Amino acid sequence: MRLSVILPAKNEAQGLQQTLPALRALFPAAEIIVVDDGSTDATASVAAAHGATVLSSPYPMGNGAAIKRGTRAASGDTLVFMDADGQHDPALIPQLLARLEQGYDMVVGARNAQGQANAGRGAANAFYNRLASWMTGHKVADLTSGFRAVRAERFREFLHLLPNGFSYPTTSTMAFFRSAYPVAYVPIPVAARLGKSHIRPIRDGLRFLLIIFRIATLYSPLKLFAPTAFAFLLLGLGYYGYTFTTEHRFTNMSALLLSAAVIVFLIGLVSEQITGLTYLAARAERKPE
Known part of the structure; x- marks a missing residue:
């Protein structure tokens, strides 16, 4: 060695x-x-x-x-x-x-x-x-x-x-x-x-914040983005339940929170695919050696 x-x-x-x-x-x-x-x-x-x-x-x-x-x-x-x-x-x-x-x-x-x-x-x-x-x-x-x-x-x-x-x-x-x-x-x-x-x-x-995001994006972005999307979903549903009970309507804030849940989840999904391709490319570069 x-x-x-x-x-x-x-x-x-x-x-x-x-x-x-x-x-x-x-x-x-x-x-x-x-x-x-x-x-x-x-x-x-x-x-x-x-x-x-x-x-x-x-x-x-x-x-x-x-x-x-x-x-x-x-x-x-x-x-x-x-x-x-x-x-x-x-x-x-x-x-x-x-x-x-x-x-x-x-x-x-x-x-x-x-x-x-x-x-x-x-x-x-x-x-x-x-x-x-x-x-x-x-x-x-x-x-x-x-x-x-x-x-x-x-x-x-x-x-x-x-x-x-x-x-x-x-x-x-x-x-x-x-x-x-x-x-x-x-x-x-x-x-x-x-x-x-x-x-x-x-x-x-x-x-501190950059390392947190680096940890997530280098390993499994969905482990960070999925819980965040779920939190937005719960907030959106909770706020909709509150406004429906008190005002009998669907508000813009509820729509914004629910849309954010979908967007954050999709970003995580795309990030997961990019991460996988990054490691696949790294392995491919090493094969000829």
Whole structure:
């Protein structure tokens, strides 16, 4: 098994000084790729000094973009993604690889409540996990963890689906579940990051809603749209019952709510077909290889 370890890094010189020596000591034969996402510090030079392959961007493109660049450049048949800020312990990688050898296609390092950056992000991630578990019918222990091991050929099937921002873990996890590729979780401790976080609570607030919709559209849109349509239907029927009883007429609001129920359901149905075609096209693209 040839191993490639990919670390997206933006101004992570301090973290790399700790992470790279540990990685090299544990996996001397592994390919280590540091994707420098437009850093303004010594990230690239530190990575090169420790023998890593460095892919540098002239300006920041995003965490997901770094993952895609690193994946395209990797030669290993097994890929490990981890943060460059010192939060992920390289000594835990063998646990992920051991689970891959049991027949899984993706193994994710799952953080507990103590491993979250703060209470707000912990609550948001817990919500993501519950939503994803409901959508997939499988327990999702950590939807947004960036510490994971995957089979390269499987992961590359979905490269075109990955966003350039921070939600690549969400997208890849749901894509694997949607394609019936088995996913496992390994509990991991997480250390305090070295350096400054790139997450901005206010700026990233919209990510909360976007990730919810991404979860739905990547797996089964009808699971989101059908309950919404049913809610509009109940509201429409309820309001019609009220106005018929009190005013003996069918109102415009009742018509609007019932029409919304039909429209939302049809949008979900079309979205379901588009999602299926997207995954079918992804599989077809990989067949010639």
